[in-house]
Amino acid sequence: MKTLPEDFIQYTQELMGDELFQQLKQGITEGEAPTSIRINPFKCKEGEDAAGEPIPWCPSTGRYLSTRPNFTFDPWLHAGKYYVQEASSMFVDLVIRQLVHKPVMMLDLCAAPGGKSTAVRAALPEGSLLFSNEPMRTRSQILAENIQKFGHPDMIVTNSYPRDYKKSKLQFDVILTDVPCSGEGMFRKDDGAISEWSLQNVDNCWHLQREIVSDIWNCLKPGGLLIYSTCTFNAHEDEENIAWICEELGADAIALNDIDEAWNITGNLIGTDIPVYRFLPGKTRGEGIFLAVLRKEGEPEMEKEDKKKKKDKNKDKGKNRGNKGKCLQVPTDWLKSSDYETIAEDDNFYAIPSRWKAIYEDAARNLKVIHAGIKLGTSKGKDIIPDQSLALSTELNTEVFPQVELSYEDAIRYLRKEAVNLPADTPKGYVLVTYQQMPLGWEKNIGNRANNLYPQEWKIKSSHVPEEPCVISKK
Incomplete structure (x- = not known):
């Protein structure tokens, strides 16, 4: 039986009321976390499916499993055919499919280990570009690995801080901020989260979250969407921060449609009409998360067609950029499509989709890019060693x-x-x-x-x- 901190019990019981708190407490201390996976739609053949029960807010790709296998020894996991992800976190699939209907440039700001990024990429309209960022270096390597296993070429992985993005002046239509938090939603599956919890840590996180959102706010286009999420329950890090963003930065909270009462998602707990979505162990079939969607004030900018980019779309295809003196060229038939440009960095070759090559170059100048597009290979002598990223890419031309x-x-x-x-x-x-x-x-x-x-x-x-x-x- 898990023992919850007294300060947590006192505050949360007052916030939720006796009935809801007892339901949560029982879920944390006695309940078992469900096992769930999310299928990679880009690596499954049409009509192919995995065993399991569909997750209602992510029915096309999310699955509850009746048992928890030893995933480490499933080659399909390493091939990127599915991702082991907690069910509540898949709610971002519903958010994207409801609110994003045309190609966008999106940023997942605190993305490691990659569950929400890959869920978002599966839900985004084709033609979208997703930046997936992790500030911590070690965690960013895990993120890059999982993004490469997922295999979609329209992704850029960075290891930068929000303030670096602020300086970059890159502009995004959608930003997901799954901000660092006090981790109350992890209590059921992580005893360490319980031992590390304190009121002081809640206060520290509350301040850090506002700092992160403030730093990234100018990177969100007028009329753009901010998806704010935590894995904690308290209103300081959740509702109070949403209200602060709306009032201080200028945003309106958005209500989602078609939320089934049977999902048992909990709404606002502090008496305001701001729409929020809280998943509580013991009530919802998943772990603890909080999510709200906000639209930044201002009119969305009119879409501008970059005529020069379109005109030069196929110019210099296959040439090595940024590596003078290199005479090696990657074979043009390694990929299914020819709509890529080959970038050479030191001894490494990358295939960058032509339509966002200029964005990549801008990012590379201002951010620490650790993966982009498809890493094709590494030169060694007169040879090019094909890269693991190429092997796992959905764009690999297996016939060659x-x-x-x-x-x-x-x-x-x-x-x-x-x-x-x-x-x-x-x-x-x-x-x-x-x-x-x-x-x-x-x-x-x-x-x-x-x-x-x-x-x-x-x-x-x-x-x-x-x-x-x-x-x-x-x-």
Whole structure:
């Protein structure tokens, strides 16, 4: 039985009332967190689905599972076919699908490990560009890994602070601020969140959240949307901050449509009519989050067509930028589409969609970009080693590479970065290895053996051997 902090009990009971608080307390101390995943729609064939019960606010891709498998040993997870995500967090899918109906430029400001970013990217209209940012360096590497596994090319990953974005003067139609918080919504699944909680920490977070929103506010276009979320329950970090944003920065809170009462989402707890959405363990089938959507005051700017960019769309295609003296060129048939420009940075080559190349260059000048578009490969001598990002990209042209389908046992060996033998008739050179037709990565076949090119930092570190294959199967 979990023991909740006395200060938390006193404040939250007063905020929620006895009945709702007892429901929450029971959910935290006695309830079990449901297991849920979100399918990657860009890597599932039409009509293909995963086992599980649809999550009502994310029915097309969200699934509750009846048991919690050892996901680490499912090759599909590493291939990016699905993402393990807490169900309440998938509510952003509903927000985007209801409110965003044309291509936009969006920023997920505090994005690691990538659950909301990949959910948002799946829901955004095609043609949108998503910046996915994480200020903490170590966490930003995890974010970049998950974004690459997701495989969508229209994403830029940065490791910058809100103030860096403020200085960049980049402008966004939508900004998601899943701000650092006191973590009350994590109490059920993380005892550390309970031990670290204090009234002082709530106060610290309350101030930090306002600072973050203030720093990023000028990057939101007039008429743009701010999605504010926390994983905490108290009104200081939630309703009070929403009211502050509306009054001090100039915004209107937006009510969402088609919210089913059966979902048991809790509204505003401090007596105002500002629409907010609070997921409470014990009441809602998920963990604790809070979310509100605000529209910045002002009229949206008229869409302006960049005629010069359109005219020069195919200019200099395939040339190496920013790396004078390089004579290597990435083969033009590695990708399904030709609507990319190849950027060379040191020994690395990236494919940047032509339509947002100028935005990428602006971002690269002002922010710490750690991934963008598709990393094609790295030059070594007269060779270009294809990159893991390319293997997992939805834009990979699989027809130009030899492929070897791995058994489950060999797939796990490959993901542990162990030696995997290829069939004797496998062509020499770079080979794409797959599991159930899903690309996992590269091997270089040198004849008598093959070198495993799976990224060292991504490998499965556990030596556990599953008794049977762990795969989230079809219905």
